[in-house]
Amino acid sequence: MSAVTLHSAPALAPLLARGALRSPFKRPGPDAEFPRTRLVLPGLRVDLAKLAAYERVCGFAAAADGCAGVDALPVTYPHVLGFPLAMRLMSGRDFPLPLLGLVHTSIEIVRRAEVPASGEYELAVHVDGLAPHRRGTAATVVTGLRADGELVWESRSTYLSRHGAGGGAAPVAAGAVVREVEATPLPVLAEWRLAEDVGRRYGAVSGDRNPIHLHPFTARLFGFPRAIAHGMWTVARCLAAHGTPGAAVVRAGFRAPVLLPGAVAYGADGSGRFDLRGAGGKLHLAGEVRALGGGMRG
DSSP states (O other): OEEEEOSSOOOHHHHHHHHHHHGGGOOOOTTSOOOOEEEEEEEEEOOHHHHHHHHHHHTOOTTOOTTSOTTBOOTTHHHHHHHHHHHHHHTSTTOOSOSTTOEEEEEEEEEOSOOBTTOEEEEEEEEEEEEEETTEEEEEEEEEEEETTEEEEEEEEEEEEEOSSOOSOOOOTTHHHHHHHHHSOOOEEEEEEEOTTHHHHHHHHHOOOOGGGTOHHHHHTTTOSSOBOOHHHHHHHHHHHHOOOSSEEEEEEEOSOOBSSEEEEEEEOTTSEEEEEOGGGOEEEEEEEEETTSOBOO
C-alpha cells in the first residue's frame, strides 16, 4: 500500500459533488479493485471552536467525555477529523462503490488512551477491503490517529452499497451486539425529541452535508419521507449520555434511519450495552462500550 502525504484536509463539498457525479458509472462488486492508497495528514491540530460546536450538537459536556479528562476529545470526534480523507478515497475514480446511496452500517472504535484536544497528531485513512453482503457489497474504511508515532485511536467503519447478486453475511463488527439487543430491549433511561434541523446542525459541525440529512425535499429524492439523522450523530448522542472510559472499545451497528423531526428512546444497562429505539420499539442503533482490556462500562 502506497502512502500519500497531504498538507491539509481536503474540502468536503467538492469531494461530495465529485462522488455524486461519478456514482452512476460505478460497478460495485466484492471482487472489484479498490484504492490501495493510505492518505496521511501529519501535524494535525484540533480547531477548538469547531470542537466546542460539535460537543454542543452531540450533547457532550464542554470539553469532557465520560471518564476522560477535561482536555480529552469525545471518543467519536476523530471520525469527524478523518471524514474528509475518507471522502477523498471514496469519491475517487478507483473506488468501485457509488457514493450516492452508500450506507454507513457499523463502526468499531478502539481508543487506547485519552486524546487531548490540545495535542498534535498524524491522521491516516485507508480502505481495508471489500466483502460480499447479503444486500450488495460492503467496504471497510480504517481511520487512525497517532501521537508521537504511537497509535492512540483507530476506527473501522463499514459502508454498504446495495445492488443485486449480493451474497454472504454482513461483515459487521457490532452484528452480534445488534442481534442480542434487538431480541431484548434495554431499560429506557431517557426520551429525546429531535428537531427537524438536527441533520443540518450536525452537517455544519461535521462537514457531512449529504442531502438525505438536510431537508425533507432532498431526502425524498433518495426515497426517504423526511430528512434522517446522521448515524454518527446518533451514536455520539448515545455515548454522550452513556460515558466512555479513557481507554475503551466502542461498537455500534446502525439498523434503521431516524426520521426528523421525531422522538427516540435511549436505553442502557449495567453491562455496557446501549440502544436507540423509536415508536413501537423499532431499533435504530445498538452498541456497546467496554474498557480496553477490561469489563464493560455502564
